[in-house]
Amino acid sequence: MSREVRVRFAPSPTGALHIGGVRTALYNYLFARKTGGKFLLRIEDTDQTRFVPGAEEYIKESLEWLGISPDESPWNPGEYGPYRQSERKEMYMQYAQDLLDKGHAYYAFDTAEELEAMRERLSAARVVSPQYNSITRMQMKNSLTLPADEVKARLESGDPYVIRVKIPRKEEVRLQDNVRGWVMVHSSTLDDKVLMKSDGMPTYHLANIVDDHLMKITHVIRGEEWLPSAPLHVLLYKYFGWEDTMPEFAHLPLLLKPDGNGKLSKRDAEKHGFPLFPLTWTDPATGQVADSFKDQGYLPDAFLNFLAFLGWNPGDHREIFSVEELVDAFSIERIGKSGTKFDIHKAKWYNEQYLRRKSDSELAAYLLADLAKERIEISQEKAEKIAALMKERATFPGDLWKEGRFMLFAPEKFDESVAEKKWNADAVKVLAAFQAKVTALESDLDADTAKHLLQEAAEACEVKLGKIMQAVRLAATGVGAGPDLMQVFEILGKEELAKRIAFALNTLPVNA
Numbered sequence: 170m171s172r173e174v175r176v177r178f179a180p181s182p183t184g185a186l187h188i189g190g191v192r193t194a195l196y197n198y199l200f201a202r203k204t205g206g207k208f209l210l211r212i213e214d215t216d217q218t219r220f221v222p223g224a225e226e227y228i229k230e231s232l233e234w235l236g237i238s239p240d241e242s243p244w245n246p247g248e249y250g251p252y253r254q255s256e257r258k259e260m261y262m263q264y265a266q267d268l269l270d271k272g273h274a275y276y277a278f279d280t281a282e283e284l285e286a287m288r289e290r291l292s293a294a295r296v297v298s299p300q301y302n303s304i305t306r307m308q309m310k311n312s313l314t315l316p317a318d319e320v321k322a323r324l325e326s327g328d329p330y331v332i333r334v335k336i337p338r339k340e341e342v343r344l345q346d347n348v349r350g351w352v353m354v355h356s357s358t359l360d361d362k363v364l365m366k367s368d369g370m371p372t373y374h375l376a377n378i379v380d381d382h383l384m385k386i387t388h389v390i391r392g393e394e395w396l397p398s399a400p401l402h403v404l405l406y407k408y409f410g411w412e413d414t415m416p417e418f419a420h421l422p423l424l425l426k427p428d429g430n431g432k433l434s435k436r437d438a439e440k441h442g443f444p445l446f447p448l449t450w451t452d453p454a455t456g457q458v459a460d461s462f463k464d465q466g467y468l469p470d471a472f473l474n475f476l477a478f479l480g481w482n483p484g485d486h487r488e489i490f491s492v493e494e495l496v497d498a499f500s501i502e503r504i505g506k507s508g509t510k511f512d513i514h515k516a517k518w519y520n521e522q523y524l525r526r527k528s529d530s531e532l533a534a535y536l537l538a539d540l541a542k543e544r545i546e547i548s549q550e551k552a553e554k555i556a557a558l559m560k561e562r563a564t565f566p567g568d569l570w571k572e573g574r575f576m577l578f579a580p581e582k583f584d585e586s587v588a589e590k591k592w593n594a595d596a597v598k599v600l601a602a603f604q605a606k607v608t609a610l611e612s613d614l615d616a617d618t619a620k621h622l623l624q625e626a627a628e629a630c631e632v633k634l635g636k637i638m639q640a641v642r643l644a645a646t647g648v649g650a651g652p653d654l655m656q657v658f659e660i661l662g663k664e665e666l667a668k669r670i671a672f673a674l675n676t677l678p679v680n681a
Contacts, residue, residue, distance in 0.1 A: 175207045175386050177208070178209070179211040179377070180194075181216065185459055196477075200390060211242075212228070212252060215370045235473055265332045265364055268405075274364060277306075279310050329367045336401075340356040373398075374405070396420045433511045444459070481499070488519075529553040532569060533555075536569045555569065575646045580673075597674060597679055604670040607622060644669060
């Protein structure tokens with residue numbers, strides 16, 4: 170292709186941005202960066218009845234969180250604006266008029282009651298999919314069936330009307346999809362879609378084609394749900410005489426339920442306890458709050474890496490990609506046709522991998538932020554030590570604090586199952602000796618010293634260390650499992666460790 174690659178993400182501001190929409194934005198962004206092209210964000214708000222306050226800003230903030238930066242948008246306009254369809258309203262009628270003049274569209278004056286009566290007649294005749302099409306339009310009130318003078322009179326008197334596309338009765342519509350190959354549809358299966366509504370606003374079908382043409386879009390990468398509309402769009406390009414500049418199409422596979430049976434829905438997310446939206450969304454009508462990937466602790470880079478693999482693969486065994494590496498590896502040809510199961514466990518795995526790759530200082534920042542909410546202050550050095558110790562056991566940044574609380578708060582109670590099995594006379598004897606050695610230590614306690622002192626105490630008591638290690642951990646942390654115990658002792662320090670052991674010795678009853 171000799172033209173500059175230009176792609177667009179064109180969401181409607183009707184609510185929160187679904188994960189499927191985020192994936193569409195990501196694939197468009199990756200393709201634009203891979204080809205040195207431009208990525209546009211266009212707000213498709215032609216249906217004012219479905220407009221939801223705050224939704225547009227939500228889209229903007231979601232993409233910002235993920236680092237998907239449009240080259241042109243309502244907030245960063247280029248030479249092809251405006252980038253909101255509602256602000257382009259005046260231009261669409263001239264294109265609808267062009268189709269009327271060419272005989273590819275017509276005025277329809279049918280009332281809602283007349284349309285419903287038509288559908289009922291067809292249903293009664295056992296028509297599976299009642300449509301306003303090349304056959305039924307000849308029984309309806311439109312400029313194809315009414316006398317020309319009546320049509321003129323209706324228009325001049327301000328009678329409500331819509332403009333419908335005139336689909337040919339017998340024509341094969343072909344398009345080549347970059348994901349699915351050749352798609353062929355017979356025009357008899359298509360209906361005469363409304364292009365201009367009675368309120369003077371265009372429908373998606375007209376506005377989408379006109380805007381893509383005027384904005385010089387070269388590739389339309391969108392969800393599979395738009396595939397049934399693609400034949401109509403191909404016809405519109407033909408009717409406008411824009412076939413030579415018609416964009417290439419790529420329809421992305423569906424995101425499926427975790428079990429693979431059907432399209433992923435909000436109900437599935439609620440059932441399995443995972444979010445569907447990048448940022449938290451509060452429905453302005455109901456006040457209902459929908460959880461988000463960000464608030465659950467997903468890192469944006471990890472989330473993008475996970476999302477990229479929902480329908481695409483690099484062709485090798487690699488799974489971890491930076492955004493730059495995704496750009497380098499991405500190609501439309503490696504997008505699959507089949508739907509992709511949504512696996513939240515894989516999303517968590519990605520988050521764990523990205524979390525573990527962060528520096529101790531970066532992880533400490535997460536921990537210190539959580540501690541600040543609790544009005545707890547610790548040094549940067551201590552925060553880094555805790556973060557380094559806990560990162561292998563964390564899925565989300567918040568886990569550093571949740572799972573590491575025991576290093577800042579001494580146990581007030583102990584795991585009864587561990588105490589019942591492991592808290593015996595040998596354990597008490599070794600711990601008492603160990604506590605005495607720790608108390609007598611003149612230098613700071615580090616992990617190596619702690620290990621040496623504990624071994625000395627066990628040898629002096631003639632007890633094998635392996636038999637009482639769970640009891641030692643129980644005394645210091647209140648539980649029987651956790652991260653490297655000697656590192657825990659180093660972080661606690663000798664005074665705190667000695668204090669905790671003393672409390673356990675004085676609290677727990679000794680089992681025979």
